[in-house]
Amino acid sequence: MDEETMWKNMFEKLNELKVNPPTEHESRLQDADGSFFEKFGSLLKQKSYLEETTFKTELEPFGNENENDSGPDSYRCFEAASEPINITPLALEGDIREVESFKEQFVEAAVGMNVEDLYEEILFEICNQFGCEANSVCAEDLLEFIQEVFKISDEKHDDILKLAKLKEPPNLRLNVEVIKAENLLPKDANGFSDPFVTLYLESNATHRYNSSVKHSTLNPIWEEHFSLPIADNPKEEVLIVEIWDFDAAETVKEKVNKLFDVKGVKGLSKLMKEIAQAASTGKHDNELIGRVAITLKSVPTSGITAWHNLEKSSKIKSRGSVLVSLTLSAEKNKRVAIQEHRHLLNLLLMHELDTSQVSEYWWNGNFSTNAELIRSQHAVQSGLTNFDCALSQWIVYSKIHENQKLSFNVFNSLLDVIIPILKVLQTDSEDTKSFWNGVKRILPSCFSIVRKIRAKNVSDKHIVSTLCEVLDIISKIKTLGHPVGEIFPQNIYGFISPMCLNTNNIDEVLIEVINTGVKEWLEYILEGSKSNCNDEPTDEAKLEFLIKLVQMVRSDLQRAMEYFDKHFYHKIRFNYSAIVFKYYDSNIFEICKNNVEDVCSHIKTLHIPEDTLEYSNLLDTKSLNMGTTLFELYLVLKRFVTLGKKQILFSY
Template sequence: LYMCLHCRSMDEDMWRHFYEKIKESESKKEISEHDIRIQELDGGFFEKFGTLLKEQTEDGMAPVGEDPEPRNVEEQEEMSEGDSGLVLQDSDTEPEELDKNDLITDAMGWNIEELYSEILYEILHIVGCDASTEDEQSQLFNYLQQSFKLDDEKHNHLLEMARQKEAPNILLNVEVIEARELKPKDANGLSDPFCTLFLSSAVAHRFNTSVKQATLSPTWEEHFSLPVENPSEDVLCVEVWDFDPAETVREKMMKIGEVKGVRGLRKLMKEIAVTASTGKHDNELVGCTSLPLKNIPASGQTFWCSLEKKGKAKKQGDLKLRITFSSEKNSQVAFQEHRHLIRLMLLHELENAKVAPYRWNGKFSQSAETILMQHLVQCGLSPLSVALSQWLEFSIKPIQNGLLKEEE
């Protein structure tokens, strides 16, 4: 009996060991098939990206006058297959600053200096509160220079040229959405409100909404575009008025039945007295608000703001606005610029992250986000165009060795 049990135990150990070997073999096979599938989908982008940076480093450190030895194709394939895909090698970090101007220019099929000048120009004339101080602006310049791999001399030259250009034609897009809890201005306890919009730099250039009859909670949902000359200094002013139609004394007397309360009666008597003595009918201010443009994010903002009135301690109501920035630029040019900008930023982010590209978390750094946001805002790119450019760069055309022809 003992011998039988012992033999049975040995058989179980043997089969367990055999089973574990099979599982290990299947696991390796699944991982291998998974890696092959990834390479088929991305065109070998991740392996080629690391190989490209390594080759550039070796070429830059080779002695002058010596041609680099041609790399065997089989060796390249072995390197790709043997890449763990976790962390880029030390040679990929490029400790010494190498001249990559030609590499990037050829890779993008685009005039790098022209695109660089355009982004410098947008940073100089930044809109919103994304980078309101000189230190923040300087950080954006440094990040941009590192991304484009330009030396100080070229950067300073292009920056000076950008400073000499005229300021861009920026538009402030304002949607007056609605108001609530407005103070009544008419004898019937209601108001006939409308809004007036203007910039502090152009007080005479005013925009008016329609008049909403007999309400303290009007809804407008009306849009306006105001040209802005200096976004960092200008202020948006919005006033809410009660419309007072041209009426005779007789017509006002006919409203006696609509009066609500003693305060309403007092208002009506005052209107009748003014009309009888002067014949004028002036609109009455409900309240106003002022919004410095430098406090508005470049991506835009939807918010409620309080209406104030001089001499009144309490607020006179709330007004809901939606504010965005835009400019007039050829949409195709702007779309192409945004694609190339995303591509360059992506290369720089991957290089700094020191991880395999497919392990990148998909989030740009704050400086990159600010630059991309300023470009789409100042170029007037639609959300659809922005999403399409990201999709093209991240999904349809993974970067292959950093090379993409413009016609593609």
């Protein structure tokens, strides 16, 4: 059971009690347990009320997203209380213990697994930290922090900690990627080398690992991976990386045939030595170009990729450099580790949001120091890759985002890691399905930003930056092609026709979202432009109303062209203002057509005599003025259509 389901079930139970009061037998049960659940329900209700009314700030870029929204309220578990709530203090010690017990049950329900097993695993990892960060962190601080996150009592914490300390230390491995080397020292007569890499741990020098040989180059590229078991304390281990010049077994004749490939006097001297050695002993020896020693205590939990200068004894001469990537990991069942990581992320983030009280859309993915250390230690000790961690964060964060909006930057950075891997995975893989379930949860808030883009002033920097973040997310998701599964549920996208939703096409749904935003804005300005008086408006007032309406619509179109068009086009190849104009054009036509026809039916034909000065008092000035206003409306409409057609031509 996930956290959202639990909240919903609890709320439904409270409603059921309101409709069906407890029987006499049930009342006796409540008396027996001290009405614990009733009191705890009041606490939860008060907490919800405070969170929605007290802790919101004016800094949020898109506060009150669901305010005055005609669409279904699909993003909240339940509404906050609208009346003050009186809390009866829990005075009895037994009640307090029951509350603590309920907290633990709540955490376990949110985690979805045995909370004590997960808690023991995290304590075990804290007691067996590795990585350079472990040197500067107090384990006691981490233990105190994680106890607060899991809401574990002191007594139970002590018991589980004893069990964690009795477990054997993890089997660690050093994961090495030898990426490339540059500017190596030439060792062959042709002015090049045939380099290969040998690496080993200083404590186990006999167990060596060799890379492939790259022939005739001083700038080899390997990109080869190795995994070395660490038997001793990783803080005391040293990795040795050596680059050798490979010398193949060749006869004297084969050596002589290389005479024409010699480069310079130094190359000729090298070749002569090789020929002499082959003739006298027949041996061939690989020659060391350089080596580097890397202490593992300098490797952070997240791993490190760095260049290292090659050395050889006490010689100062530059021998080149090698690029090596190092990470530490422990051996663990990967499926279990991924599930643990997701549950841990859920608890850490819920605790982070609860304690920091940041506004919606403001949490940017940066945990507090203690939370990040625990998260990274679990990832490393579980052997999780960057993709495993990013996908886990995508799944967990998208669920939380449904009710507590996170910054769109969080999802953008995760997509940069996830998308390249998903492109090579099969569409029916579990990872792909899990990713699209996350997309299903995130897109409603993305579309809400596009739909309500007029709710903020463009002078507010947040409106443009947030729109760009949303468009980046949509753009990256679209690179994966057609969605896997249905990602547009009717209960959330009730403002869009089922036929459009059934296509499961992001572009088509986005166009409908833009049109819905235009429709709502048009309805808003139509309502706001109406006269407050109850009398039937005059024909002149009707025309002036149309002129004002067209001017406001044109202003909105101009705003779209100046501020939003470039972002829509550069990021998702959408001509935003052309879509806006098409909707306005069809609807403004109908509004103007009905009103103009009604006005024209009341205008009389003007018969102007030859001597207008003599008969000026006989002219119908009302009809004359009406004609002038009609012409003004024509000019306003012409300017609007001219502006819009430019955008339509551009879109083709």
